[in-house]
Amino acid sequence: MNWHLDRLLKLPNMTVVKVQEIEGLIFLSLESLKEGIICPHCGNYTEDVHQTREVLVRDLSICxxxxxxxVPRRQFICSECGRYTTEGLEEMVFKRHHTERYEEYVYGRVVATTVKQVSREEQLKEDEIQAIFDAVSEEKNQKNWQPVKHIGLDEISTAKGQKNTEQW
Incomplete structure (x- = not known):
């Protein structure tokens, strides 16, 4: 456990167990601090790990x-209901291989520059940069629209001299 790296990463319930530098890239191996999870199907607490897969997730650059x-992706099996559940990870979007903060960073860079320039600087494909931009943009543009209660009809056209006065 590296207390300083844990504090810098700000990933709750995760700790850094190994640091490697390979070809100018930094790889941080993480481990979960939680022993188990609550089954979303039946509400039972389980620590029975069925399998663990390591997932490579891009984060913000350092120096x-x-x-x-x-990141270890653990799949648990519930001893109560027998169903499988994959552990959710905070600060990481399920099935995307970037942290939320990295996606926000890329989005901000694309807004200020171009997809091509960000792609070159981050050493990612343009399609991947565009997909990140589109996903974050969609999340930012979601609105909480309220249901329509009243609809007003526009009667300006008759006031402007329109002679069509047919009844609807």
């Missing part, structure tokens, strides 16, 4: 070096 997190 101009790309940072990748080696």
């Amino acid at each position: 101009s070096r790309g940072v990748y997190l080696k």
Whole structure:
């Protein structure tokens, strides 16, 4: 456990167990501090790990070096209901290989520059940069629209000299 790196990363319930530098990139191996999870199907607490897969997740750069997190994705089996559940990870979007803060960073960079320039600087494909931009943009543009209660009809056209006065 590296207390300083844990504090810098700000990933709750995760700790850094190994740091590697390979070809100018930094790889941080993480480990979960939680023993188990609550089954979303039946509400039972389980610590029975069925399998663990390591997922490589891109994070913000440190000292101009790309940072990748080696994150364990644990799948639990519930002893009560027998169903499988994959552990959710805070600060990481499920099935996307970037942290939320990295996606926000890329979005801000694309707004200020171009997809091509960000792609070159971050050493990612243009399609991947565009997909990140589109996903964050969609999340930012979601509105909480309220249901319509009243609809007003526009009667300006008759006031402007329109002679069509047919009844609807």
